[in-house]
Amino acid sequence: MTADLFFQYLFAGITYGIMYAIVAIGFNIIYNTTGIINFAQGEFVMLGGMIAISLLHFVPLPLAVAGGVVITMLVGALIEILFIRWLDNPSVLRMIIITIGLSILIREAALHIWGESIRSLPYFYGNEITTITLGPVRISPQVLWVLGVCGIVVLLLSVFFKVTPLGREMRACAANRRAAILCGINARNMVTFSFMLSAGIGALAGCVMSPITYTQYDSGTPLAIKGFTVAILGGLGNSMGAVAAGILLGIIEAYSISFVPLAFQDAISITILLIILFVRPHGLFGSGEAARLKEF
């Protein structure tokens, strides 16, 4: 492999890796406040892209993206209120199965609304053939959008959880739900907020990656699998771990093309998922001790 190609693959890997990481962070936010894996997370990404694409007929791009994010957040809140909130002391397994059902429901609804066609948002800057030269690599400006937006999201999230009262209360629910209730915190609302937040983040990711990856009614599922792999690899609930694990998986996938056929790319992430679940279920960066104390 030439040095140029090496860097080209590296950049492609990082781009995809960051996208996986954003999906994984969506998993983590909900996991942290409820202890469940929301398997409809990939559908939030798809919904964000699809809604923005539809809105683009009526409003300019920035507004369409904002609209996609806001509407997906509302969908997230609605889902939580309709399907999770009223459950009295549900088991983790039951909630997870509910989210799997929801992901199928959203996917089929999307098929009815948008059909099977593959769509995409236009490039935020320039078009398909615009490139920026960074030393030995040529990249699309959209890649910089993905990196920038995702970087800002990660940064804002960590500020949100550290500094704001709402973020603090959500962390408190994660750390000890009963103690949070004893502090007078409305733990149920925190769950709704976490669904809204992760739906919004998923939707934003869906918008910025849409020009590169395209959006289709079922494009959420493979992303959810990759995102789940990354969340597990980084240690469930650990957002910084997710970023590192995402970049790692992205790079592995990118370089795998030189060794195995492209068709095996998805198999690689699932293989990694299985190995991690067998060997190190608490992930690369998670604490084994904390994982043992968890419900599942």
Next chain:
Amino acid sequence: MLRIRNMEAGYGNLRVLKNISLHVDGGEIVTMIGANGAGKTTLLHTIIGLVRPTRGEVLFLGQDCRRLEARRIVAAGCALVPEGRQVFATMSVEENLILGGHVLQQREGRAAVLRELGHQYELFPVLRERRQQLAGTLSGGEQQMLAMGRALMSRPRLVMMDEPSTGLAPLVVRDIFRVVVRLREEGNTVLLVEQNARAALGIADRGYVLETGRVILQGPAGDLLANRDVQRAYLGREKIA
């Protein structure tokens, strides 16, 4: 302040509390002693709304608590220091305290929370020293103080404590109980649930003895300390007359 009449509660078909009646008046320390499994924690959880009573009534400040959510009861001024501290281990000491002030902030605003924070630091100087430390890294006694400080941050009318002395060295237990006495001096009302009967009766005004879900004895703390059955069962001393 708190009035419970003929209350029953439990989990599913299991009836843990049977026909409980008790009251706590403003400004007193009332202790509830009993062995493991007597139903002490269930009693506190029923008062604060984590467990629903199946019969009888629970009145806090004249308000019927039976159908209220736990967080509403907390907002009404009833705080629980839970068994086993239950601090937010992954958060700093100061964050724990500020979270405890959640209902105070809603009631009186941020300035009141900061004032109350200063008050807790004065009550527990060790917490001020460790304000930036993660709560999970504190010693058992410090965590107990943090759990008490967190509950007091809501400036409650009634503080309920679930076995604050469990697992602590005698010297630390003395510190904790000294704070409880000071709370009464500052005009607070305390319902103290303890296995450590001698220490609890030593500072309380009145006491109840709970056995297999029933109140079997009650009276002024001094009388209970002198009661022969209590001495035999809970104070580890047999007086031969």
